[in-house]
Amino acid sequence: MTIVESNTKSLVEKDRENVWHHISAYNEKNPPKIWESGEGAWITDHEGNRYLDGMSGLWAVNVGYGREELARAAYEQMKKMPYVSMTQSHEPAILLAEKLNEMLGDEYKIFYSNSGSDANEVAFKLARQYHQQNGEASRYKFISRYRAYHGNSMGALAATGQALRKYKYEPLAPGFLHVAPPDNYRRPEGQSIEEYNILRAQEFEEKIIWEQKETIAGIIMEPIITGGGILVPHPVYLEKVQEICNRHGVLLIIDEVICGFGRTGKAFGHQHFNLRPDIITMAKGLTSAYLPLSVTAIRKDIYEKFDTGEENSHFRHVNTFGGNPAACAVALKNIEIMENENLFDRSAELGERLQKELAILKDHPFVGDIRGLGFLLGIEIVEDKETRQPAKDERIAKIIGDCKANGLIVGRNGDTVAGFNNIIALSPPLSCTDDDLDFIIKVLKTVFAEIARTEG
Ligand code: PMP
Numbered sequence: 301m302t303i304v305e306s307n308t309k310s311l312v313e314k315d316r317e318n319v320w321h322h323i324s325a326y327n328e329k330n331p332p333k334i335w336e337s338g339e340g341a342w343i344t345d346h347e348g349n350r351y352l353d354g355m356s357g358l359w360a361v362n363v364g365y366g367r368e369e370l371a372r373a374a375y376e377q378m379k380k381m382p383y384v385s386m387t388q389s390h391e392p393a394i395l396l397a398e399k400l401n402e403m404l405g406d407e408y409k410i411f412y413s414n415s416g417s418d419a420n421e422v423a424f425k426l427a428r429q430y431h432q433q434n435g436e437a438s439r440y441k442f443i444s445r446y447r448a449y450h451g452n453s454m455g456a457l458a459a460t461g462q463a464l465r466k467y468k469y470e471p472l473a474p475g476f477l478h479v480a481p482p483d484n485y486r487r488p489e490g491q492s493i494e495e496y497n498i499l500r501a502q503e504f505e506e507k508i509i510w511e512q513k514e515t516i517a518g519i520i521m522e523p524i525i526t527g528g529g530i531l532v533p534h535p536v537y538l539e540k541v542q543e544i545c546n547r548h549g550v551l552l553i554i555d556e557v558i559c560g561f562g563r564t565g566k567a568f569g570h571q572h573f574n575l576r577p578d579i580i581t582m583a584k585g586l587t588s589a590y591l592p593l594s595v596t597a598i599r600k601d602i603y604e605k606f607d608t609g610e611e612n613s614h615f616r617h618v619n620t621f622g623g624n625p626a627a628c629a630v631a632l633k634n635i636e637i638m639e640n641e642n643l644f645d646r647s648a649e650l651g652e653r654l655q656k657e658l659a660i661l662k663d664h665p666f667v668g669d670i671r672g673l674g675f676l677l678g679i680e681i682v683e684d685k686e687t688r689q690p691a692k693d694e695r696i697a698k699i700i701g702d703c704k705a706n707g708l709i710v711g712r713n714g715d716t717v718a719g720f721n722n723i724i725a726l727s728p729p730l731s732c733t734d735d736d737l738d739f740i741i742k743v744l745k746t747v748f749a750e751i752a753r754t755e756g
Contacts, residue, residue, distance in 0.1 A: 315332065337365075338353070338364075339364075339366040340364045340732075341353055341728055341732045341733075351704070352709065354703075354710045354711070354728045355728070359527075359563070359584060359727045360584035360589035361589050362585040362588045363637050363638060364588075370590045374627075378625075384623075385618075385620065386623040392629040393625070393628045396410070396631050397410035399635055404580065406576070408598060409597070410595055411596040412593065412622040412628070413595070413622040414619065414621050415594050416450075417453045417457075419557070419581035419583055420450050420453075420455070420557075421455050421456055422596040422617060424473075426596065426598055426617075427553065427579065430606075434605050439549075440515065442459060444459040444460070446479070447525055447714070448521065448522060449462060454472050458472035458473040458474075458476035462528065464717050481531050482496060482497045482531065482533045483531055484533075494534055497533055502544075513549070517550070518553050519545055519551070520554075520555060521538075521555065522556070523556070523572065523573065524569055524676070526676065526713075527713055528713065530676060535572070539573060551578040553577065553581065554568075554570045554577040556569055556570065556581060557582060557583045558727070559676075562674070562730050564647070565651060565675070567644055577599070578599050578602050579597065579599070580597040588634045590630050590634065591626060592621070592624075593627035593628065638730070641731065643730040647730045650728075651676065651677065654672075654726070654741065655672060657745075658744060660745070661748050667680070667681065667682075668680040668685060676726070678724070678725055680722060681723070683695070690722035691722045696712055699747060699751065706747060708743040711725035728740065
């Protein structure tokens with residue numbers, strides 16, 4: 301292609317010719333949006349249309365767009381020292397690790413990587429090595445949940461419990477098992493939420509026993525399943541899982557990739573529950589996605605089995621970019637913004653108001669359930685409220701399309717194979733103003749009212 305030819309082509313055409321998009325099937329009639337700028341909770345496409353980003357990108361831009369302080373933190377650090385590998389150290393990595401421990405309220409060693417998937421791979425490798433060095437080399441299996449997403453790499457995808465994402469890439473890493481998560485909306489009739497959650501937690505114990513407990517290395521779970529449909533457990537569920545882990549010598553790995561950094565109304569999602577995770581993974585909101593960075597935090601009493609002075613007792617894992625100085629500097633500034641603006645409490649407040657205002661939608665003919673914690677909301681769309689049959693694709697596509705036509709971007713979640721890909725998700729920036737919140741509520745009410753009027 302000559303330069304002249306290239307210059308006459310639109311960005312949309314160039315995109316179609318050259319870019320392969322993640323997970324999306326675009327075509328000529330349905331090209332991807334080309335986003336150009338963002339400010340607060342709002343993003344603008346290359347044609348000048350503005351939308352409120354109700355998903356914070358991929359559940360990540362927690363402090364909102366256009367934060368000059370974050371750009372400045374990256375700039376200053378890049379100028380001073382753009383790169384140090386984490387085989388050694390640098391000030392932002394040290395200060396960030398100290399800060400994360402303060403937020404966790406416990407003592408962890410902080411291992412840096414680039415993405416949520418990376419952080420989970422580190423967790424699996426660390427857990428296996430820990431058991432080996434703790435005299436239990438037979439422990440290599442992990443249990444996670446159906447519907448959960450834990451990443452795209454061979455181990456993290458094996459931990460993921462959504463078959464459609466996996467089956468064309470199998471065999472994935474061996475040694476990953478799954479149990480069903482609590483889905484309180486679909487619990488059997490006659491069971492209280494508490495009873496049901498205890499039964500679901502006991503499935504872990506059954507799995508551990510059937511598989512022979514000496515083979516189980518860890519359980520990995522999000523405090524709330526996010527991508528799989530915003531499944532908020534009763535506190536007894538997680539507390540029971542913790543107790544099962546303790547009793548069987550199984551490590552508890554908590555994936556805070558989405559739930560961390562204020563999304564659920566506290567610094568970390570697991571802090572709503574009486575939990576003491578052995579390993580915690582974080583990404584996304586850690587830098588509000590301004591730069592790639594992730595963390596695997598390992599409790600110090602686990603770490604004690606590493607670096608003991610014995611040969612090969614160190615963790616043989618390295619990556620080039622993890623703990624990049626500019627990314628760590630941005631994470632520190634990002635957390636400072638969250639603290640200065642009280643965004644964790646703000647998340648709780650925004651979420652409460654959102655749920656209160658939208659409670660009226662429960663009367664809507666196609667709304668089966670509304671649930672969430674903090675500024676994280678799921679609206680489960682059904683075809684029939686009696687049978688709870690999940691809504692058809694076209695109905696969900698219409699709701700998402702109508703929200704977009706009214707200037708609001710919402711997500712779609714669940715699990716396609718199980719037929720539960722029928723949850724509208726909201727995870728807006730925690731920096732939303734009162735006007736932004738009013739806008740979200742107004743659009744959702746308008747869209748659902750219009751659907752009820754024309755199709756109800
Ligand atoms: N864990 C959870 C809970 C996630 O939602 C995601 C990504 N959506 C990941 C892990 C993987 O993170 P990444 O895309 O950064 O690899």
